[in-house]
Amino acid sequence: MSLDAGEEQLNSEVDEPGWEVDPDDEWGLAVLATVGRQLKLRREAVGMRVADFAVAIGYSEDLVYKIEAGKRIPRPEYLDKSEEKLEARGLISAMKEDVEKVRYPKKVRDLAENEGRAVEIGVYVCSSIPGLLQTPEHARALLESWQPAYSPEDLERRVAARMARRSVFDRSPAPALSFVLEEATLRRKVGGTMVRRQQFERLLEVGRLNNVTLQVMPTDSVAHPGMSGRIEVLKFEDGTAVGRSDGAFSGRPTSDPRQLRILELRYGTIRALAFPPGESLAFIEQLLGET
Numbered sequence: 001m002s003l004d005a006g007e008e009q010l011n012s013e014v015d016e017p018g019w020e021v022d023p024d025d026e027w028g029l030a031v032l033a034t035v036g037r038q039l040k041l042r043r044e045a046v047g048m049r050v051a052d053f054a055v056a057i058g059y060s061e062d063l064v065y066k067i068e069a070g071k072r073i074p075r076p077e078y079l080d081k082s083e084e085k086l087e088a089r090g091l092i093s094a095m096k097e098d099v100e101k102v103r104y105p106k107k108v109r110d111l112a113e114n115e116g117r118a119v120e121i122g123v124y125v126c127s128s129i130p131g132l133l134q135t136p137e138h139a140r141a142l143l144e145s146w147q148p149a150y151s152p153e154d155l156e157r158r159v160a161a162r163m164a165r166r167s168v169f170d171r172s173p174a175p176a177l178s179f180v181l182e183e184a185t186l187r188r189k190v191g192g193t194m195v196r197r198q199q200f201e202r203l204l205e206v207g208r209l210n211n212v213t214l215q216v217m218p219t220d221s222v223a224h225p226g227m228s229g230r231i232e233v234l235k236f237e238d239g240t241a242v243g244r245s246d247g248a249f250s251g252r253p254t255s256d257p258r259q260l261r262i263l264e265l266r267y268g269t270i271r272a273l274a275f276p277p278g279e280s281l282a283f284i285e286q287l288l289g290e291t
Helices: 003-015 026-045 050-057 061-068 076-085 093-102 106-117 136-144 152-170 183-187 193-207 257-273 277-290
Strands: 118-125 176-182 212-217 231-236 241-245
Touching: 026 061, 026 093, 050 061, 050 076, 076 093, 106 118, 106 152, 106 231, 118 257, 136 152, 136 193, 176 183, 176 257, 183 212, 183 277, 193 212, 193 277, 212 257, 212 277, 231 257, 241 257
Parallel strands: 118 176, 176 212
Antiparallel strands: 118 231, 231 241
16 A cells, blocks of 8 residues: 555545444543653644644644544554654653553453453353454454444444454453354354364364363353353452343343353353263364365
């Protein structure tokens, strides 16, 4: 892509969806307000008008106004160019981490935060491969099938948010992770042949980790408590926990001990009916060989 084409793409982002913050996201709004105020103060400190600054960094005046007012999420490139043109000596670059988090929907941030401090995570999903186990290509193929369709920018934003959650595998000490996947989900042709092969390889890689238990629920199993949807149970070091199930408690997260016992009972029953871990990995290897 030429420099001119790149600038044209950046200038066109003014009305592009996916770079606004949810009105209910108080933390995200506060971050954008702070970042916008700091950018404006720095621009004024060096004596640059909005029009001159917009030309200097290759963005429209309208976008500069919106970012300084805390109404738009600045792209990483915007912050990089601002750092350079405003000679901010690292002040603007220091804000990039929080701005990057704001890009992810609040629900995803909350989920990632819980996953980031959990010592045990159990997940059953009946209709797809759990997000923590997806490759970027598989996640993109799934999201591309949603209706109404996401904009290209919003699509990549959601893929990035899902991939950011995979940092749970890099934690030390490692949490205990267990997953139960439906056979039908594994056989569904999401993406092309290479996408499916990469996804099977990822499942085998993760399933062989010492802290991970991966099981497959065969399609010829008897009826089980997970048929109404997803079940998640996360346990924390202080003894507390949070769980959620599509088929219980209106699908909302719960920390109530009595409700958590119900979810743990359901998840335990599902695990008991699924293939053991060794057989599950062998089954995935078979699918890989058939792909």
